[in-house]
Amino acid sequence: MKDYIVKDEWNIIEEGFDPSLSKISESIFSIGNGRMGQRANFEEKYTGDMLQGSYVAGIYHPDKTRVGWWKNGYPEFSDKVINAANWIGLNIEVNGELLDLNVVKVSEFRRVLNMQEGYLKRSFTAEFDSGALIQVNATRFCSIVDDEVGALRYEIRPLNNNIVVKLGVYIDGDVRNEDANYDERFWKEVAKKDIKSGAVLTLETKRTAFWVTTAMQYEIYIDEQQAELNEQLIEREKFISKESNVKLEKGQSLVIYKYAANLSSENHPKELLESNAIKILESVFKKGFKHLKYEQSEAWANKWKESDILIEGDVAAQQAIRFNIFQLYQTYTGEDARLNIGPKGFTGEKYGGVTYWDTEAYCLPFYLATADQQVARNLLIYRYKHLEKAYENAQALGFSNGAALYPMVTINGTECHNEWEITFEELHRNGAIAYAIFNYVRYTGDNNYLEQYGLEVLIGIARFWSQRVSWSDAKNQYVILGVTGPNEYENNVNNNWYTNTMAVWCMQYTIDTIGLVQQSNANRYSDISIKLNFNLEETGKWNHIIQNMYFPEDKEHGIFLQQDGYMDKEQILVKNLPASERPLNQKWSWDRILRSCFIKQADVLQGIYFFEENYSEDVIRKNYDFYEARTVHESSLSPCVHAILAARLGDEKRAYEFYLRTARLDLDDYNNDTEDGLHITSMAGSWMTVVEGFAGMRVRDGKLHFSPFIPEKWISYAFNIRFRNKIIRFKVTKEEVLVDNNSNEELDIVLKGISIKLAAKGTYKCSLIGKN
Structure with a gap:
């Protein structure tokens, strides 16, 4: 550092x-x-x-x-x-x-x-x-x-x-x-x-x-x-x-x-x-x-x-979030759907300036809330325009019948990554692209996107997952073998919980979207079916997989198991690692890393972050406490997910620590790799940490929900949010929460569990702690 x-x-x-x-x-x-x-x-x-x-x-x-x-x-x-x-x-x-x-x-x-x-x-x-x-x-x-x-x-x-x-x-x-x-x-x-x-x-x-x-x-x-x-x-x-x-x-x-x-x-x-x-x-x-x-x-x-986050009382935090926002807008403006966001942007050569799943998982939420809706839409259109290449990528690996596998690394839609454990196995990137479509539609209400572009992409992804699973006679369930999850310190594992979860969710979301498009635009649905040679009978297999997928778990610890065999590893906590041996990727052999229990970035916790509403607080806490203790955070994408979940659990200390780590990752050269270029895509995670973590912003049932707290060192923080062509100003102080509707239409939000109707150009104020 x-x-x-x-x-x-x-x-x-x-x-x-x-x-x-x-x-x-x-x-x-x-x-x-x-x-x-x-x-x-x-x-x-x-x-x-x-x-x-x-x-x-x-x-x-x-x-x-x-x-x-x-x-x-x-x-x-x-x-x-x-x-x-x-x-x-x-x-x-x-x-x-x-x-x-x-x-x-x-x-x-x-x-x-x-x-x-x-x-x-x-x-x-x-x-x-x-x-x-x-x-x-x-x-x-x-x-x-x-x-x-x-x-x-x-x-x-x-x-x-x-x-x-x-x-x-x-x-x-x-x-x-x-x-x-x-x-x-x-x-x-x-x-x-x-x-x-x-x-x-x-x-x-x-x-x-x-x-x-x-x-x-x-x-x-x-x-x-x-x-x-x-x-x-x-x-x-x-x-x-x-x-x-x-x-x-x-x-x-x-x-x-x-x-x-x-x-x-x-x-x-x-x-x-x-x-x-x-x-x-x-x-x-x-x-x-x-x-x-x-x-x-x-x-x-x-x-x-439009995009500033104002933090009072903590210069290091203020400088960091502005640096992150500044670099994001220097990298991508959304004006050209042919362009995307490289992990290093225009700041270095590492990762080749190409597109990863980082864009869909981390950057999309930032642009959804801080820019015109078309900016985020263009990020998705970029992937739609590469759908034919996704078919070709899947075919190269032996898949057929319109199965689509998006590349792990690309500029023009063609896979250009050549490490076998990534190219052939880190398949969860397909899930991130489907999730981005869901996230965009949930946030904007733009169901037209599904008709025009999204459903075609989803069918290709669902077809891929339905072919990638295997039936296990021993388990009498479907399994997914030989994958690498988000934790790249594990390769060629069986039944990565996150990958299995994403596969099932993708097929279910595709089925739901088929029904929606059938109902909203029957002619367009017919055109898609003819173009893709799609028949509803295909969903029969998808449903069977959904109902019979195997998910590893450890009942003794009450956790979802990262993958089969994870508990066979020697369970050493990160706090017991000598500082002289960190970062592992610069001090240990790859063989030693792969045999260890140590986790590069959120894996199970990435899935819990995406689908948080499906899990109780007790389930989230048990998984968080178990896996965070084994996570070395040697990916720039790791601290923000941990910060957001810590905030969700009321762990303000860890939420703030992880915020500073993700926000000042490059300014303080935490991972000794800033010289290669900045970590542009993880910078969006810094924004997410404030807005989704500290302010607790979620989108549910077409409404913005907030459950805010304020870090101890801060006097206040404030930011603007664009939501469905409306703009609100959200401010939190030690004593109160203020929400300004800067639009000409009223807006329904949920604040601390209470439904509120914000009048056009109106302001709502409540106590931060206790009753409204």
């Missing part, structure tokens, strides 16, 4: 330069706008330990799979979002010496990520071997108004002598991915072009043939007067730069304004990429840096009005 980020309500602040923390900070201070993103690499050259990262949404490369032993069903390629052209680059020499923070003496280093207004700022003083001393101030952002544009301002001021600055302003497409399986470079050059005070570079991805055009334009000022420069064009393969020399007197200010546009062939015809990039660049150049930054501030102010 690290603790070097300064606590502040609206800013992420680093003071002092420590090269050993550089890659962690590159992740933490990342910027993006849903269309493009950038790690917090320095504008100037840096030869120290770093991970160069600039990303364009939707652009990927199928990296050749590299495994020790090929198994039938492995994908041939592993798709990954790739490092794109570096648009921020500046090459700076002072009196012939390169400005490189790995070489010069650095002091007064400060970096600030301003979350309220959406920009990154950095300042430092650099001393060269020659004795020259300069001060640098740099600011940059990815515009959420013009979402194909980035802009930066870079100021150099000599402090003790006159200097000569050799300045190179460049675009570098000769980049690589650190995680390339065969050290391959994924880009080839299409064209480059010299334009006035700028340049254009167009690259093409190998195999996928995406084109990306990066265009830059810049201007230079000395003491606020535009400089006339004698520019020299420098060209190499996949690289173009403009170089010039500038003389500065002591105390003078040299300011570089650089604007860049990143356009892809996903959004523009290839033949128009260059001209469109230049047009967009000309438009933002006319606006100027100051106006672009003002627009950025205004746009972020509007986002915060």
Whole structure:
């Protein structure tokens, strides 16, 4: 765990330069706008330990799979979002010496990520071997108004002598991915072009043939007067730069304004990429840096009005939740149904920038409650558009008759994960997608989605589960063999309770949805039946499975058993593990982990979280106390589920501890892996912890239910919720709960078990403790 980020309500602040923390900070201070993103690499050259990262949404490369032993069903390629052209680059020499923070003496280093207004700022003083001393101030952002544009301002001021600055302003497409399986470079050059005070570079991805055009334009000022420069064009393969020399007197200010546009062939015809990039660049150049930054501030102010969580009395908690919300909105805006959310977003290469079940299980609730309904709908449409690929994925593993198996890891619907215990066995991802459909419809009341898209997906998933089960003569029940549950520290187990539970639920929900669509839109149901060659007789087998599924349990402990044989393991509690052996995934062999009882993340408890209303408090408590004591929380997705269930059980101490862990996971580098990129999908879990945990929000019978408490350290907390085209403001203090209906229609809610009718534009207030 690290603790070097300064606590502040609206800013992420680093003071002092420590090269050993550089890659962690590159992740933490990342910027993006849903269309493009950038790690917090320095504008100037840096030869120290770093991970160069600039990303364009939707652009990927199928990296050749590299495994020790090929198994039938492995994908041939592993798709990954790739490092794109570096648009921020500046090459700076002072009196012939390169400005490189790995070489010069650095002091007064400060970096600030301003979350309220959406920009990154950095300042430092650099001393060269020659004795020259300069001060640098740099600011940059990815515009959420013009979402194909980035802009930066870079100021150099000599402090003790006159200097000569050799300045190179460049675009570098000769980049690589650190995680390339065969050290391959994924880009080839299409064209480059010299334009006035700028340049254009167009690259093409190998195999996928995406084109990306990066265009830059810049201007230079000395003491606020535009400089006339004698520019020299420098060209190499996949690289173009403009170089010039500038003389500065002591105390003078040299300011570089650089604007860049990143356009892809996903959004523009290839033949128009260059001209469109230049047009967009000309438009933002006319606006100027100051106006672009003002627009950025205004746009972020509007986002915060909808999504902010205000916490009084706990700066660490306040900073953390805003950081999580900020990064979520930098990653995904919901404007393009072709895009989804990678576990690392635009902040690093790990997990390849591809989509996991994290989106459906963790991110969907956040976007349901904080954005327009279409945003969450687009997340589901993304999966619907990949349904044909899900059929193909199932067929590759031997399934037939329209069975659909969604990939564990994907960009375009094709499975691109090649670890057998994940690719072939972590089948519960199918359940998460079905649950997301249920969750969306329950929250929005949008049954039309089921007619248009959802039922087709559900039938494919139900068909998969009906073929994946086996009949056990010994148990006289159905079983599911050879799976990996959410706890990836167990592989190839039989009858994972969570997987069996999801399989049965998926088939039952599909049957229920069939009935609903039959009743609401008989013509559409008929069309689906013909398209899928579906006959109601299929549900006979589904019902038989539902009624005869085996679920492991341990009656002695009163718990659902994570899988067959779990109690055969030596039962050691996490509290008895030496700290020197944590995290297990970095200290133990895989064999030792698999033989242990230790759990990576919520497994049984994930199922209890999803279907909490089906279980008594006693059942939840027994399972929670048993499994949490054995959970090492070495997945970023783990603490939030445990926090929410702890809150449900009235365990305020553990709920708060797990909230801080999930919310500050990256800021404090809890799992020693922030340098690879941020844990974007688990950040949605931080929001869930406050809203579903502390505020106790649930949706039941078409109504919002709340059962709030307030952590001891907090004075108050408040947030907005969008629900069925209405917006409410929910606030909890030490003494009372206040609910404002900010809509023009009345709204029925349930607060602490009491039904309340909120008048349009009305307010309801009650005591936090005791009677209303």
